[in-house]
Amino acid sequence: xxxxxxxxxxxNETDNIISITEHSFCVVAKQPIKDGHLVIVPxxxxxxxNDLTDSELIDYIHLAEKINSAxxxxxxxKPLLVIQSPTYRSVPEHLHIQIVPxxxxxxxxxxxxxKIPLHQDSSDEEMKQMCxxxxxxx
Numbered sequence: 135x136x137x138x139x140x141x142x143x144x145x146n147e148t149d150n151i152i153s154i155t156e157h158s159f160c161v162v163a164k165q166p167i168k169d170g171h172l173v174i175v176p177x178x179x180x181x182x183x184n185d186l187t188d189s190e191l192i193d194y195i196h197l198a199e200k201i202n203s204a205x206x207x208x209x210x211x212k213p214l215l216v217i218q219s220p221t222y223r224s225v226p227e228h229l230h231i232q233i234v235p236x237x238x239x240x241x242x243x244x245x246x247x248x249k250i251p252l253h254q255d256s257s258d259e260e261m262k263q264m265c266x267x268x269x270x271x272x
Contacts, residue, residue, distance in 0.1 A: 140164070181228065212236060
């Protein structure tokens, strides 16, 4: 636990805790985009999913699935999961998943934010290049 990490300290905000498991917890977002915006946080301060042990990772993903299911039952919008490492804007340096009920899916989101076409086929060559690019880091 890092003393000045807002996500490490969020576990102490008991009124905002949705669920606590052995290795993770879910809390209402401090600055919610909208009603139902939740954050899933590993208890141990890590900055990347690769830093989690196998048991921590399984626990973390299972909690995300459980929260996702609860949101689907309580909101008309389908939950949109966003896994974040602390490299983007003002996100705390603590791995977390944000779940926000959303009327749009991932394609719609990227279309509106980054102007990427909703449906764009990749050639076999483009797909192979993407595979090769990623595989060399596995």
